[in-house]
Amino acid sequence: MKIDKKIFLKNTLVVIGTLLISLILGIIFNDYIWGTLTLFFGFLNSYYMAIGKWQNYIFGIFFTLTYTYICTINGLYGWLIFSIVIYLPIQIYGIINWFKNKQGKEVKMKSFTVKNSLIICFLVLIFSGILGFLLSLIPSQNLAFLDSTSQIINICGVILVAIRFRECWYVWLANNIIDLSIWIINTIKGTINSEMALITSIMYLVMNIIGVICWIKIEKTQKYINNYCNNVKV
16 A cells, blocks of 8 residues: 655644644643643544544544543533443444545545434434433532533534534534533633643634535545546446
8 A cells, every 4th residue: 555655744743743732731731641632632533534534533532531531520421421332432433434435545425414404403402401401410510501512412423423424523613612611611610621621622623614624625526526437437
């Protein structure tokens, strides 16, 4: 398998740059281990997902483990439950599904219908309310309904990206608003590791916007190639 030297160099620089930035911010906020690792794994997870590469799942698993620890010590148990029961299994499924559905070097993408969109919105509202009520029963739970809504939207996002729907990025952009609210509130309160978690959330907002743009371009290219191949066959 031939390696594209330019792409390899670009990815290497992204990894090194991300590591340095994560370390610097970890030192600034006195969060050398969990904050640094969460930001590092989170950025690379989002970066490789944005460019349609299966490697995002490797970094996604590590991000889940570090971010789960931070959420747990901040009383956000929705993420803890979500990670163990749903996120990690979907990550494993995602790797397998992306390998099976590649078009060239990127994953083969799909798009939503209006019906799909309405169903997703309805399910998010229902399950967010149910989970929020259940989390509010835990005495030390913090921001129960914000936490529940964030996790339900995240579940939708990881399922959609695992089955290769472009709309996963719009779902995550919606979640960014909630996620940023959670960590702004926690940062104001001065809770543990909240500053680095806030920076990670801001990073995800930027990467999700880039992801939307990249996936639209990749999908257009794939449709053009498919149409061209079909016309040639005819």
